[in-house]
Amino acid sequence: MNRSIAAAAGETVFRDTYQPRSLRNSMFKVMVTMPAVLILALMVFIVVQVLFNGARALNLEFLIAEQRPFGEPGGGVVQAIVGTLMLIVIATLLSFPLALLGALFLHLESGRRSARILEGAINMLQGIPSIVVGVVVYRWIVVPMKSFSALAGGAALAIIMLPLLVGMMREALRLVPASYMEAALALGAPRWRAVAGIIVPAARSGIIEALGLGIARAAGETAPLMFTAFGNPFLSVSLRGPVAALPLVIYEYIKSPYDDWHQKAWGAAFLLMVFVLSLNLVISARKNHIR
Amino acid sequence: MKRSARIAIVAMFAAMLFGIAGTAGAQTLLGAGASFPAPVYTKMFDAYNKATGVKVNYQAIGSSGGLKNIQDKVVDFGGSDSFVKDSDMGKYSAPIVHVPTVLGAVVIVYNLPGNPPLRLTGEVIANIYLGKITKWNDKAIADLNPGIKLPAMDIVQVYRSDGSGTTFNFTAYLSAVSPEWKQVVGNANSVQWPVGQGAAQNAGVAGMVRQIPGAIGYVELAYARQNNMPVATIRNAAGNWIEPNLSSISAAAAGAFPADTRILLMNTDAREGYPISALTWLIVYREQSYGNRTREQAKALVDLLWWMIHDGQAYAEPLDYAKLPAPAVKAAEAIIKSITWKGEPLLK
Numbered sequence: 341m342n343r344s345i346a347a348a349a350g351e352t353v354f355r356d357t358y359q360p361r362s363l364r365n366s367m368f369k370v371m372v373t374m375p376a377v378l379i380l381a382l383m384v385f386i387v388v389q390v391l392f393n394g395a396r397a398l399n400l401e402f403l404i405a406e407q408r409p410f411g412e413p414g415g416g417v418v419q420a421i422v423g424t425l426m427l428i429v430i431a432t433l434l435s436f437p438l439a440l441l442g443a444l445f446l447h448l449e450s451g452r453r454s455a456r457i458l459e460g461a462i463n464m465l466q467g468i469p470s471i472v473v474g475v476v477v478y479r480w481i482v483v484p485m486k487s488f489s490a491l492a493g494g495a496a497l498a499i500i501m502l503p504l505l506v507g508m509m510r511e512a513l514r515l516v517p518a519s520y521m522e523a524a525l526a527l528g529a530p531r532w533r534a535v536a537g538i539i540v541p542a543a544r545s546g547i548i549e550a551l552g553l554g555i556a557r558a559a560g561e562t563a564p565l566m567f568t569a570f571g572n573p574f575l576s577v578s579l580r581g582p583v584a585a586l587p588l589v590i591y592e593y594i595k596s597p598y599d600d601w602h603q604k605a606w607g608a609a610f611l612l613m614v615f616v617l618s619l620n621l622v623i624s625a626r627k628n629h630i631r
Numbered sequence: 632m633k634r635s636a637r638i639a640i641v642a643m644f645a646a647m648l649f650g651i652a653g654t655a656g657a658q659t660l661l662g663a664g665a666s667f668p669a670p671v672y673t674k675m676f677d678a679y680n681k682a683t684g685v686k687v688n689y690q691a692i693g694s695s696g697g698l699k700n701i702q703d704k705v706v707d708f709g710g711s712d713s714f715v716k717d718s719d720m721g722k723y724s725a726p727i728v729h730v731p732t733v734l735g736a737v738v739i740v741y742n743l744p745g746n747p748p749l750r751l752t753g754e755v756i757a758n759i760y761l762g763k764i765t766k767w768n769d770k771a772i773a774d775l776n777p778g779i780k781l782p783a784m785d786i787v788q789v790y791r792s793d794g795s796g797t798t799f800n801f802t803a804y805l806s807a808v809s810p811e812w813k814q815v816v817g818n819a820n821s822v823q824w825p826v827g828q829g830a831a832q833n834a835g836v837a838g839m840v841r842q843i844p845g846a847i848g849y850v851e852l853a854y855a856r857q858n859n860m861p862v863a864t865i866r867n868a869a870g871n872w873i874e875p876n877l878s879s880i881s882a883a884a885a886g887a888f889p890a891d892t893r894i895l896l897m898n899t900d901a902r903e904g905y906p907i908s909a910l911t912w913l914i915v916y917r918e919q920s921y922g923n924r925t926r927e928q929a930k931a932l933v934d935l936l937w938w939m940i941h942d943g944q945a946y947a948e949p950l951d952y953a954k955l956p957a958p959a960v961k962a963a964e965a966i967i968k969s970i971t972w973k974g975e976p977l978l979k
Contacts, residue, residue: 486923
């Protein structure tokens with residue numbers, strides 16, 4: 341008797357609290373889903389806006405011709421396409437080896453004082469505003485070389501990429517089970533061989549992914565290039581001379597008063613975005629393939 | 632996939648190496664500075680490239696930026712439409728010369744419904760930029776423009792955010808016509824603006840004025856013309872209403888020229904002269920043998936300068952810049968001939 345009363349009471353309590361709890365639950369679900377949808381929508385809107393506006397600027401001349409004088413319609417951005425590719429290659433050559441060795445150091449020495457110092461330094465490097473990187477490279481490379489140059493622009497981008505690469509490559513190295521290293525050492529491999537022959541190849545896909553994301557980030561940087569690569573209306577492939585870059589062209593064109601240049605700025609944004617998105621796609625396709 | 636990627640990378644390096652070798656042959660020159668003459672410079676350099684194969688890269692970063700770059704010796708020439716004052720010569724490690732190139736006008740552009748033609752005086756412009764006149768239908772503006780219906784819109788003053796020779800000439804004019812402006816704001820490449828919004832370079836100011844209804848700005852005439860923007864007619868020192876155009880700019884420069892061509896052309900007493908006219912210069916070192924420069928580089932530079940004050944002048948008028956008057960060309964010739972390589976003149 342008592343028991344059934346208690347059970348009935350429990351049931352009432354349950355019934356009384358179920359609905360509000362269920363309501364709260366669905367409210368919370370909406371609360372977390374909405375931002376997710378919003379973020380997705382934001383991404384889609386940006387992509388659609390750039391693709392829609394940019395596609396109208398695209399034609400053969402846009403891709404293969406050089407810049408026209410101020411206010412003259414026509415011309416293209418070939419100088420910026422080539423410039424951006426050059427800057428990326430230079431930045432990658434400068435930052436990749438350094439970043440890989442740095443990440444290995446952090447991985448192998450993790451927990452030690454020296455690794456903590458390096459980690460702090462890398463975090464600080466990541467926090468430096470990109471415009472400051474541009475100014476510093478101007479002092480370090482442009483002024484001594486007596487010229488703005490692709491080299492200086494690539495160096496500035498390398499500094500931007502470096503902390504990103506180290507961080508992501510370190511994560512990639514961390515994912516390699518410790519037993520791999522132990523097994524290699526147990527078989528009599530010297531430490532350098534265990535690292536170069538086992539750890540790094542095992543982390544390869546993560547390392548390449550890091551490189552892809554680093555390049556995607558560097559490709560869109562404008563500020564570090566303003567006092568280094570400087571821009572160029574002509575197609576130039578000289579390392580020691582100034583070169584154009586897609587973000588610089590977007591920056592110059594979008595604040596100009598010329599409608600034709602506004603259109604071309606969207607076109608340049610289109611190219612940059614397609615490049616970055618396809619880089620991401622290739623990397624994720626590769627990753628899935630390997631796994 | 633892997634192989635083709637490798638081939639692509641190798642091909643790219645080959646292209647770059649080839650490029651280094653290739654560009655050693657093609658002469659290139661680098662300049663930076665004033666955006667005031669950028670439309671005519673980029674046009675001249677495009678023509679010069681077609682005629683001679685020499686590629687001149689001019690970046691319109693603003694006069695102050697151009698002067699800084701020539702101080703740092705990272706460009707072949709700086710562009711400026713404010714001349715270097717005697718007191719600033721100490722910032723240059725060696726003597727510099729000013730080569731005048733074209734004349735232009737700082738014009739007042741605006742963005743109003745229907746864009747009616749407007750008349751403004753220097754004093755009214757000063758009061759607008761001082762923030763004392765805030766509405767387009769203010770009595771001070773209405774009195775100058777009888778018969779024109781002015782909207783009750785707020786005025787949005789647009790100014791240059793970067794160090795600029797255009798700003799220098801504009802504020803020099805306002806200082807000359809408004810004692811209050813001279814005292815409160817003054818005259819420099821960059822000043823503390825009491826009100827308004829900043830935009831970078833002439834192109835940026837023109838772009839911003841086009842985008843904001845009720846905006847007013849100051850740019851070189853070419854930017855206004857290229858974008859079909861309305862331009863205010865201004866009362867000059869002689870009391871005449873003057874529209875900025877080729878003849879009124881030339882008229883302002885009809886007087887004598889000093890040998891070093893460092894002269895302000897604003898508010899001259901020429902009867903038909905536009906009051907905010909300005910010369911623009913290229914700034915180069917008199918002795919060209921410095922840093923890691925070659926004699927070929929120096930020779931290419933003086934050849935370019937010589938071309939610009941002669942054949943290049945043909946590109947000025949189609950873009951609404953005035954050609955250099957004959958006395959200025961004569962002075963410029965003497966200046967270019969004074970440029971040397973290890974003490975020897977580069978042009979005989």
